[in-house]
Amino acid sequence: MAENSPIDQQVINNNKDIFSRIENELINAEFEVLIATAWFTDDVLFNILLNKLEQGVIIELIIADNQENERLDFGLLQNKGASVIKIKNVGFGMMHQKFCVIDKRIALHGSYNWSLNAKKNNHESIIVTNHKETVEALIENFFMIKNKALEIKIENSSINPNIKVKGVPIEIPLKVGAEYEKVLDSMIAAEIGSFDRKLLREQGFERCSLNNGDHQVLYKAFDTVYSVFINDIDVIEDKKKRLIAKIEEQKVKNIDSLHKNNELNINSLESEFEILKTGHENNRTGLRSQIEVCDKSIYELNKNNISFIEDQNMEFDTQIKLAQREFVTPAFKWFEFIPTVIFNIGLLVYLMIFYSSAAYILLFSVADAKEAELKGLPVNQIQIFNPDAINKALLKSGTAPYFIFLFVFIPLSFALLEKFTKTSIWIKILSFLLGVCVVDIAIAYKVTEAIYNVEFLKGNVNIPWSPSIAFKDVNFYLVFIFGAFGLLLFKFAFDKLMLIFEERNPDIATRKNNLFIKHLLESIGINKSKIVEIKTSISEIEKTIIQHKSSIELIENELKNLPLQLSHNLQKAKSQLISDVSTIDHITEIYKTHVENDNLPISIDSLKDRINIFLEGWNDFLHKEYSIIKATSKTTQATDVAFAWQSEKLSANKIDKRVKIN
Secondary structure, eight states, X not given: OOTTXXXXXXXXXXXXXXXXXXXXXXXXXXXXXEEEESOBOOHHHHHHHHHHHHTTOEEEEEEEOSXXXXXXXXXXXXXXXXXXXXXXXXXXXXXXXXXXXXXXXXXXXXXXXXXXXXXXXXXXXXXXXXXXXXHHHHHHHHHHHHHHHHHHXXXXXXXXXXXXXXXXXXXXXXXXXXXXXXHHHHHHHHHHSOOOHHHHHHHHHHHHHHTTTOGGGHHXXXXXXXXHHHHHHOOOHHHHHHHHHHHHHHHHHHHHHHHHHHHHHHHHXXXXXXXXXXXXXXXXXXXXXXXXXHHHHHHHIIIIIIHHHHHHHHHHHHHHHHHHHHOOOOOOOHHHHHHHHHHHHHHHHHHHHHHHHHHHIIIIIHHHHHHHHHTTOOOOOOOSSXXXXXXXXXXXXXXHHHHHHHHXXXXXXXXXXXXXXXXXXXXHHHHHHHHHHHHHHHHHHHHHXXXXXXXXXXXXXXXXXXXXXXXXXXXXXXXXXXXXXXXHHHHHHHHHHHHHHHHTOHHHHHHHHHHHHHHHHHHHHHHHHHHHHHHHHHHHHHHHHHHHHHHHHHHHHHHHHHHHHHHHHHHHHHHHHHHHHHHHHHHHHHHHHHHHTTOOOEEHHHHHHHHHHHHHHHHHHHHHHSOHHHHHHHHHHHHHHHHHHHHHHHHTTOSOTTEEOO
C-alpha cells in the first residue's frame, strides 16, 4: 500500500460474511499468507491453502497443539512447502491468536477461529483493514510468536546437541519477477482494459435473441468482442502518464517490501543464531557439570567403598590366619570352676531339702495331725521349709523315703529338660517356663491345701478347704517363689558348669574355630562380589563421561561453525535482496518502455473475461426462451464454439502480440 493510499477498514459481525470474506481474500492472495489461529478445522479454507501452494504462494501457519487440530492433515500443507508450527500450552496460558495477513497489504483479525464451530454456531466479529501500521504490527507479532516457538523448541531439545533447527525462510516470494509482472499486468489491465460489463452482457443477450440462439454466428460475435478489446489496448497520452506513475509507485512499494522482508529475515537469522548459540553453550555447561558429578562419584566409589571393603577383607584375612595358626585348647579356668561347683552343690542341697519338706507335708502332715489328735497330743506347727523332713520320712515304713527322694527330681527334670533335647531355643525356653511354673504351682497348691487342713483340724480356721482359698493364702506364694527361684538359679548355675566343660572339649572348640573361619571366608566372598559390582558401576560411569566429552566436542564444533553459517546466510539474504531489487528495476524499465511505445502487455485472461461476460448474456436468453434441457444443450454448444474460437486464435497466432498468453 502506498503512503497516500486511503485507509479501507471494515467491521464484519455475521459469521457467513466473515467466512466469505476470508475465503475471497485467500483466493485472491498473490504471493504470501500468514495465519495465526488457535483452532483450524475448516476443510474449505484448508483446501484453498492447498491450491494456493500449488500456485506458488508462500503459506505460514501457526496453530495451537490440541486434539481438535488433529482433524485436518496439516502434513499435506507441509509436504507442499507450507510452514506449519503447533504451539503447546505453556503454564496457564495458551495460543489464542486469531488473525491473517495477506500479501503484506491486508489484515483480518478478531474473534473468528478458522473452525466449523465458528462458521456455524458462534457469534463472531472481525476487522478487515489495510491500515499500514496495523498490518506491520500483526506481521511483527506473527514472527515474534514464531521465534518464541522456535526458542522453546531449542530449549526442549538442548539435551541433544546434534538437533538441527531449520532457519526462518526468507519472507519474500521465491519468484519475485513473475509475481511483480503479475501485479503490473493486473494494474495495467485495470487501467486500460476496463469495460462496461453490463453493456457487454446485454449485447450477448441481444445477439442471441436476433439469431434465436444459433451458435454458428458466435465466431463473428467473438471477433467483434476481440476487436473492441484490441481497440481498448491503444493508450492515449494521459493514460501513459498515469500508468508510468503507477508503475513507478508499484516499483517503490515492492522494493520497500523487499527491504522490510530482508530486514525481518536478517533479524530472524540473528535471533536464531543467538538462540542456537545460547542453547549449545548451556548444553555444554550442563554436560561439563555432569562430567564433574561422574568424576566425583568415581572418586567416592574408589575411596569410600572399594578401599573400605578391601581393608575389611584384609582384616578378615588376618583373623583367619590367626585362627588357623594360634588355635589351642582353652586353659582350664579353676577360678570359675570351683565357685560354680560349690554354688551348684549348695543349690542342689537347698532344692533337696525344700522339695523333700514339701513332699512330706503333702504325704504325711494331715495324717500326723490326725494321729496326734487321737492320742491327745498337741498338733505341731507345720513349716513349709522343714529340714527334718528327710529324717522323719526315714522313720516311716514302706517306700515313703524313696518317694520323697524321687519327688525332688520332678522339678529338677523340668528345669534341666532343655539340656537333653535338640529343639529350638524358643521351644526350650517355653518348656522350661511352662514345666517349672505348672509343676511348682501344683506343688504350691497341694502344700497350701495340706497346711490349711492341719490348721482346720487344730481349730485355727472354721471354713473347710476350697480351691479359691489357695490364692488367698501366703503359703501358696511362698512355696511357689522359693521353689521357682531355686530352680531358675540352679538352671543357670548348671549351664555355667556345663559351659566350662564344653570349652575344655577339643572337638567343640575346633568346630567353633572352623565355623568362625567359614563365616569370615563367606564375608570375604560377599565383599569381593560387592567390589565387582562397584567396578562395573564405575565402568558405566566412565562410558557416560566419554559420551559427554564426545558431545561437548560436537557442540564446540557447532559453536565454531555458527558464526560462519550466520555470515553465509546473511550474505545470501543480502545477495538475494540485491538480485530481487535489480529484477524489479529491470522489469519496471521494460514495462515503462512498453507503455511509451504503445506496446502494453495484456493478459489473455482479460480477453477470456470478456468472452465469458458475452456468453453469460447469450445464456441468459437461452434459459429465458427455451426449456431447461434445450437451453442446457445450446449452452454447451456455445461453450464449445468459444473454446474452438480461442484455440484457433492461439494456434494460428492470429492474436495481437501485446496479449500475453500464460
